Each structure stands twice: as structure tokens, then as C-alpha cells.
Amino acid sequence: MPKINQTIQTTPSFRVLSENQIEMIYSAALDVIQSTGARFHHEEALELFKNSEAVVTDGNLVRVPLSLVEKAIKCHPRKINLTGRTGKYKIKLEKDVVNFGTGSDLPFTYDRETGERRRTNYNDVVNAARIVDFLPNLDFFMSHGIVQDVPNPQVYDRHQFMAMLKGCTKPMVLTCVDGDGLKDLWKMASLFRGGEKEYRLEPLFVTYIEPISPLKNDKTAVEKLLFSAEKGIPCMYTPCPSSGATAPATMAGMLVQSLSETMMASVLTYLKNPGMPLIMGGVTTVLDMITTTYSYGAPELSLASAANTDISKWLGLPMFSTGGCTDSKVLDEQAAIESATSNFYAYLSGASLVHDVGYIDSGVNASLESLVMNDEIIGMIRQMGKGINTEDEYLALELIDKIGPGGEYLTSEHTLTHYKNWFQPRLQDRSDYETWVREGQKTMNDRIREETDRILKEHQPEPIDDKIQKELEQIIDAAEKRHSK
Amino acid sequence: MSEKLGKIADGLLHGKIDEVGELTQELINDGMDPEEILQKGLFAGMDVVGKKFRDCEMFIPEVLRSAKAMHAAMEKLRPVLSEESSSKAGTVIMVTVQGDLHDIGKNLAGMMMEGAGFNVIDMGIDRKTEDIVEMVKKEKPQILGLSALLTTTMPKMGEVINALKEAGIRDQVKVIVGGAPVTDDFAQEIGADAYAPNASIGTEKALELVKG
Ligand code: B12
Numbered sequence: 001m002p003k004i005n006q007t008i009q010t011t012p013s014f015r016v017l018s019e020n021q022i023e024m025i026y027s028a029a030l031d032v033i034q035s036t037g038a039r040f041h042h043e044e045a046l047e048l049f050k051n052s053e054a055v056v057t058d059g060n061l062v063r064v065p066l067s068l069v070e071k072a073i074k075c076h077p078r079k080i081n082l083t084g085r086t087g088k089y090k091i092k093l094e095k096d097v098v099n100f101g102t103g104s105d106l107p108f109t110y111d112r113e114t115g116e117r118r119r120t121n122y123n124d125v126v127n128a129a130r131i132v133d134f135l136p137n138l139d140f141f142m143s144h145g146i147v148q149d150v151p152n153p154q155v156y157d158r159h160q161f162m163a164m165l166k167g168c169t170k171p172m173v174l175t176c177v178d179g180d181g182l183k184d185l186w187k188m189a190s191l192f193r194g195g196e197k198e199y200r201l202e203p204l205f206v207t208y209i210e211p212i213s214p215l216k217n218d219k220t221a222v223e224k225l226l227f228s229a230e231k232g233i234p235c236m237y238t239p240c241p242s243s244g245a246t247a248p249a250t251m252a253g254m255l256v257q258s259l260s261e262t263m264m265a266s267v268l269t270y271l272k273n274p275g276m277p278l279i280m281g282g283v284t285t286v287l288d289m290i291t292t293t294y295s296y297g298a299p300e301l302s303l304a305s306a307a308n309t310d311i312s313k314w315l316g317l318p319m320f321s322t323g324g325c326t327d328s329k330v331l332d333e334q335a336a337i338e339s340a341t342s343n344f345y346a347y348l349s350g351a352s353l354v355h356d357v358g359y360i361d362s363g364v365n366a367s368l369e370s371l372v373m374n375d376e377i378i379g380m381i382r383q384m385g386k387g388i389n390t391e392d393e394y395l396a397l398e399l400i401d402k403i404g405p406g407g408e409y410l411t412s413e414h415t416l417t418h419y420k421n422w423f424q425p426r427l428q429d430r431s432d433y434e435t436w437v438r439e440g441q442k443t444m445n446d447r448i449r450e451e452t453d454r455i456l457k458e459h460q461p462e463p464i465d466d467k468i469q470k471e472l473e474q475i476i477d478a479a480e481k482r483h484s485k
Numbered sequence: 486m487s488e489k490l491g492k493i494a495d496g497l498l499h500g501k502i503d504e505v506g507e508l509t510q511e512l513i514n515d516g517m518d519p520e521e522i523l524q525k526g527l528f529a530g531m532d533v534v535g536k537k538f539r540d541c542e543m544f545i546p547e548v549l550r551s552a553k554a555m556h557a558a559m560e561k562l563r564p565v566l567s568e569e570s571s572s573k574a575g576t577v578i579m580v581t582v583q584g585d586l587h588d589i590g591k592n593l594a595g596m597m598m599e600g601a602g603f604n605v606i607d608m609g610i611d612r613k614t615e616d617i618v619e620m621v622k623k624e625k626p627q628i629l630g631l632s633a634l635l636t637t638t639m640p641k642m643g644e645v646i647n648a649l650k651e652a653g654i655r656d657q658v659k660v661i662v663g664g665a666p667v668t669d670d671f672a673q674e675i676g677a678d679a680y681a682p683n684a685s686i687g688t689e690k691a692l693e694l695v696k697g
């Protein structure tokens with residue numbers, strides 16, 4: 001007979017902040033927006049504010065009454081769907097659906113042949129794209145490296161997008177130089193959907209935009225925000241405060257300030273064109289007080305990001321979080337520890353996009369091997385997230401009785417069915433000592449390197465159709481011409 | 486009077502900003518040789534700070550409090566220092582080049598240099614090459630510190646150095662460069678005088694450059 005009054009927890013459940021704490025942070029952020037305000041270095045933005053209930057003083061200091069803030073923040077869609085260029089990969093950005101992906105724009109790469117650190121180039125980005133296209137646990141792609149071997153740095157973003165598209169068919173998050181850059185990227189992406197309106201139904205990328213903490217918004221960031229609002233391009237306004245330097249040294253204070261920054265952007269886009277798909281974000285970390293490094297491996301980064309995710313879920317906004325990254329200079333034990341712990345925490349928090357997977361050297365250096373290692377980590381983490389099923393088949397009472405004391409389960413049909421739901425490592429070694437010796441005493445690092453080699457040798461993504469390829473190149477050529485003047 | 490020197494050194498160590506400023510003024514009023522205040526009070530104190538920082542006994546927030554105290558003392562002392570002494574604690578212009586908005590590292594490096602006794606003029610972020618050259622002409626600093634955090638703005642550092650040459654003032658100022666994507670090789674390529682991967686090495690290099 002089925003029972004009544006039962007609560008079944010199908011997955012683990014995790015949160016950092018209680019609802020009351022979220023309300024405290026939200027309320028404090030409203031006060032910041034209303035009393036302290038934020039600066040906007042952009043004419044149109046200031047005009048939009050002046051023509052609203054907001055107050056602009058001191059040239060560019062904007063304060064907004066909380067009634068307007070609360071109206072604006074409710075206007076963003078609660079979910080965003082993204083589709084890769086071929087339609088094969090789709091992801092949903094919504095509460096508690098966790099997608100993992102890379103970060104962007106790393107200036108350096110370890111050359112896989114010489115082992116030397118050198119500047120990242122176009123081909124490095126294509127290779128990172130191919131790796132991400134292959135890896136089953138990476139769901140979206142940011143450029144990983146920054147393309148530097150281009151004629152004009154002011155249009156690097158178009159070339160970079162091209163390199164990304166070449167290698168990867170998964171949805172993307174894109175950085176761009178300015179509003180003009182975003183426009184080109186958006187035009188390029190629209191080609192895969194056959195039109196502007198069609199594109200809106202199936203966007204391929206999210207634009208990455210950042211305020212300057214504390215509470216400043218520069219011209220290019222605002223340009224991108226306004227263009228996104230106009231065209232309904234999904235966009236994240238993701239503060240990068242360093243606790244103790246550009247934000248309070250307390251996690252709560254940093255969260256209050258970051259939320260104010262995001263909500264200010266919400267108001268601006270509301271005034272421009274309500275309803276822009278907005279993703280909350282923040283690489284909320286600490287400035288290491290010995291080295292002055294903006295830390296990508298600090299536990300505070302994970303803690304504050306998970307708390308931020310709690311806030312985002314309460315507000316009904318998708319969340320851009322951080323994991324799989326490290327301050328270590330190479331792919332060593334430190335890298336593995338920091339990657340694993342940050343991925344796990346971000347996963348439990350239920351953030352929509354967990355980015356910077358594969359960053360080493362505090363966001364300065366790129367490692368393809370790190371992507372491969374993190375794929376395995378994320379596989380394990382997703383397994384731990386599956387929770388425990390307690391239906392009859394799973395309690396296995398009948399089976400236990402049938403096998404009885406002293407019996408064995410290896411040959412039972414129940415085992416044959418259910419062991420397939422376990423996590424099977426692709427790279428971790430569980431063999432016995434003798435076998436390990438016979439097979440060459442390989443370390444995890446050796447196996448990661450071999451797997452990276454294999455993917456680069458074998459995996460080719462579906463090519464871009466010739467006609468679209470030409471049109472993409474035309475957009476890039478036109479940008480080059482405009483900027484060479 | 487020498488007791489006050491000890492108090493200055495101790496005040497620096499403990500980041501007592503007001504106290505260090507006041508004690509410095511008192512010693513000047515007492516008629517002590519400014520050079521002695523500088524060497525035996527301020528530099529002596531900051532040497533200990535530097536050592537404790539290297540040994541991880543002091544952290545950045547404490548070091549910057551000490552630097553602020555140093556700055557407060559130098560405000561009082563600079564007007565009465567001889568020309569020779571004041572060039573040891575010369576002027577530095579710190580600026581982030583055009584197109585670049587990153588300033589945390591530049592600010593930190595500037596504060597550390599204040600801690601070493603330099604007079605730091607902060608030109609802020611995203612500054613045009615012409616403006617930087619104008620400022621160098623106007624302020625005649627011993628050192629120009631350029632910061633760039635983007636591969637796309639790094640070339641502007643070379644542009645500034647060339648513009649200094651064109652203005653005929655390249656030999657009047659030492660240029661030191663820094664920022665995450667900047668390397669020693671790059672600094673040499675563009676003809677900078679020094680490169681620093683972090684604020685404390687930046688301060689050491691700046692001190693070396695003014696010693697000549
Ligand atoms: C915080 C941050 C930001 C903040 C900056 C806030 C601020 N007020 O500065 C914000 C969010 C605004 C920002 C914006 C952008 N950023 Co940013 N940012 C960073 C980040 C994460 C940390 C930088 C930092 O503050 N470090 C801490 C400080 C203390 O260290 P530091 O700056 O290196 O300085 C030390 C030394 O280098 C040295 N030093 C530095 N300058 C000087 C000068 C002298 C004279 C001396 C002696 C020493 C010295 O001493 C300092 C103290 O020890 C870096 C990653 C990284 N690890 O560097 C990316 C990074 C620099 N940013 C990057 C990018 C891509 C961007 C954006 C283009 C993103 C975008 N598409 O919108 C924009 C560009 C805006 C612009 N036009 O400048 C890339 C650079 C890629 C590239 N092109 O080369 C990086 C490497 C991250 C990444 N991999 O994507 N960013």
C-alpha cells in the first residue's frame with residue numbers, strides 16, 4: 001500500500017543562504033542603488049535615466065528609486081534557451097540546470113610541443129573549440145584563449161568567433177571589444193538561423209559584459225548592454241570584484257555591491273527596452289593579500305558564487321558562476337584540488353552556467369589538458385548529484401531476500417541492469433599494481449596528455465556550410481576595412 | 486629626539502597614519518636634519534615593513550597602511566628636503582594606457598611606491614599617449630609607470646615610449662611597465678627601462694632606477 005505524507009528527495013539539496021538572508025542582501029542592494037548610486041559613462045544611458053524617475057547628479061552619478069528597480073528586475077525572462085550552430089546541442093539556462101563551460105581570452109598558452117609559455121593564437125582557439133566540442137561534460141564554449149595573430153586587435157573578436165565556430169558546435173558565451181563588435185558577432189550568429197527574428201527564437205550565444213566594481217559602468221560596457229536590450233540578445237552583466245580591493249572584504253558586503261551593480265544594469269535595459277534576457281553573474285573572489293593575485297582558486301570564490309546563485313534563483317534569473325579553474329601555473333595537484341572543489345560547489349549550488357573551466361595561472365594561462373581533466377571531474381560530480389532512488393526496485397528487498405545470507409550479487413539480473421548507472425571513469429586508474437606497472441606506470445597526467453592528443457588527432461566537428469562560411473568572412477572583412485581607415 | 490625617530494619607525498610598522506605625520510612635523514620643528522628623519526626614522530621603519538612582508542609576517546592591507554603613514558610623513562618632509570635627498574624619493578607618474586580600464590594593479594603598485602617614499606602622481610585609466618607625454622613634460626618625474634592588462638592595449642606602451650623619444654624627453658625619465666600579459670621580453674622589445682611582475686618588485690626596480 002503506498003504511503004501518504006511522504007517527502008522524497010530525489011537529489012541532494014544544498015544552499016548557502018536562507019531566504020531571510022537573501023532578503024537582507026536584496027534590501028541592502030536596493031539601498032545602495034537608491035542612496036549611493038552608480039556612475040555611467042555613456043550619454044544615451046544618462047539621457048534614459050534623466051527621462052525616468054531616476055536622479056542624475058554630479059554629471060554621471062545615477063540613483064534610482066526602488067520602485068523602478070523592482071519593476072525592472074521582474075521583467076527579465078526566467079529562462080533562456082541556447083542552441084549551437086548545427087542544432088545538435090541545446091542548453092537551457094534556468095534554475096538548477098547546471099551547464100559547464102570554458103572561460104575566455106587567456107593571453108598565454110603552454111605550447112604542447114615545446115612546453116614553453118607563449119602567446120595564444122587563432123589555432124589554439126580552434127583546438128580548444130574542438131576539445132570542448134568532443135568532451136561530453138562540457139556544455140558551452142567560451143574562447144579559452146585570445147586570438148592575437150590578427151591584423152588589427154580592435155576586431156580580434158570577430159576572428160575569435162570564427163575560430164570558435166570552426167571548432168565547436170555547442171552554444172557559446174562571447175566577449176567582444178565594443179558595441180560595434182557585438183553587432184558583428186550577432187550578425188554572424190544570425191546567419192545560422194536565417195534572420196534576426198528567427199535568431200531571437202534560437203539564440204546561439206550569450207554576451208559577456210562587466211561593470212567596473214565598485215559601481216562604475218564604462219562606455220563600451222553600456223554600449224553592449226544597450227545593443228543587447230534593443231535586440232533582445234541574452235546577456236550577462238557580471239561584476240568581477242576583488243574582495244578587499246574593489247569590494248568589501250566581507251562576502252555579504254561583496255554580494256550586496258555586486259547585486260546593486262547587476263540591478264542597475266537591469267534598470268538601464270528596462271528603460272531602453274524591457275525584457276532583455278539577463279543573466280546574473282559575478283566572479284566574486286578575493287585579492288590574495290600576499291601576492292596581490294586575483295584568485296581563481298580561493299574557497300571564498302566558490303562560497304560567494306554559490307551564495308550569489310541562491311540570490312539569482314530567488315530573483316528568477318539564470319546565473320553565471322565559476323569553477324574548474326586554478327591559481328596554479330601548471331596542471332598539478334593544486335590545479336586538481338582547486339578545480340574539483342570549485343566545480344563541485346558550483347554544481348551543488350545549481351548555477352546555470354559554470355565558466356572558467358580550464359583556466360590556469362589565475363586567468364592568464366590556457367591549458368587544453370585542464371579541459372580534459374575537468375571533464376572527468378564534472379562526470380564524477382554529476383554522478384554524486386544524482387541522489388538516491390528509494391522506490392521498491394531500488395530498495396531491492398526482494399533481491400536481498402532471494403540472495404540470502406552468504407550469497408552473491410555478481411550474476412544477478414538486478415546487478416546487470418543497475419551497475420550501468422554507475423560512473424565509469426575514462427581516465428582515472430583503478431587497476432591493480434601489477435597491471436599498472438605492466439601498462440607503463442602512467443600517471444593521471446600522462447593519461448590526460450594522451451587523451452588530449454587523441455581528441456586533437458581524431459575529432460573533427462561538423463563543418464560550416466560553404467555559403468555561410470563566405471558570409472561570415474564578408475562580415476569580418478568589412479569590419480577590418482572599417483577599422484583600417 | 487632620537488626617541489621620536491624610534492616612535493616614527495614603530496608607527497610606520499603599525500600603520501599609525503596620523504601619529505607618524507605628527508611626529509615628523511614635530512621633529513622638523515625641533516630642528517632635526519630632514520635627511521636624518523628620512524633615513525633613521527622613515528626608511529628604517531619601511532625597511533622593517535619590507536622585510537616582514539617578504540617573510541609573510543605582514544600582508545598587503547597592513548603594508549598599505551604603513552605606506553599611507555609614509556605618505557603622510559613625506560608630505561611634511563618633502564618641502565624641507567635637499568634636492569639630493571628628494572630625488573631619492575622622487576616623483577613617479579602611474580597611468581593605465583589608452584583603451585585599458587584595469588587599475589587595481591597600477592593603484593597597488595603606486596601605493597607601494599609611496600611607501601618607499603616616492604611622490605606618486607596617478608593619471609588614472611584609459612589615458613591617451615599625448616596626455617601622458619604632456620604630463621611627463623609638466624611634472625618632470627624620475628619615473629613613468631605604465632600599466633596594461635590587455636593584449637590589445639599593450640602596444641600602447643610602445644607608442645608612449647616612441648612619443649617620448651619624438652618629444653626629445655626619453656632620456657629624462659625611466660619607464661617601467663607592468664600588467665598581467667606583459668613580459669620581460671616585451672618590455673625589452675619596446676625599449677622600456679624595467680618590467681615588474683608585481684608591486685613589490687616594481688618598487689624595488691623603481692628604487693634601483695633612481696639610484697642610477
Ligand atoms: C579584475 C579584472 C577586470 C576588471 C578590472 C577592474 C579594475 N578596476 O581594474 C574589469 C571587470 C573591469 C575587467 C574588464 C575587462 N577585462 Co579584465 N581582468 C580582470 C582580472 C580578473 C584581474 C586583474 C586584477 O585586478 N588583478 C589583480 C592586480 C593586483 O594584479 P595586476 O593587475 O596584474 O597588477 C599587478 C602586476 O601586474 C603589477 N603591475 C600592473 N601594472 C603595473 C604597472 C607598473 C608600473 C608596475 C611597476 C607594476 C604593475 O603590479 C600589480 C600588483 O602586484 C584579469 C585576470 C588576471 N589574472 O590578470 C582579467 C583580464 C586582464 N581581463 C581580461 C578581459 C578580456 C577583460 C575585458 C576585455 C572583458 C570584456 N570583454 O569586457 C574587459 C576590458 C575592459 C577594458 N577596456 O579595459 C583578460 C585579458 C585578455 C586580453 N585581451 O589580454 C584577463 C587576462 C582575463 C581573461 N583571461 O579573460 N577586467
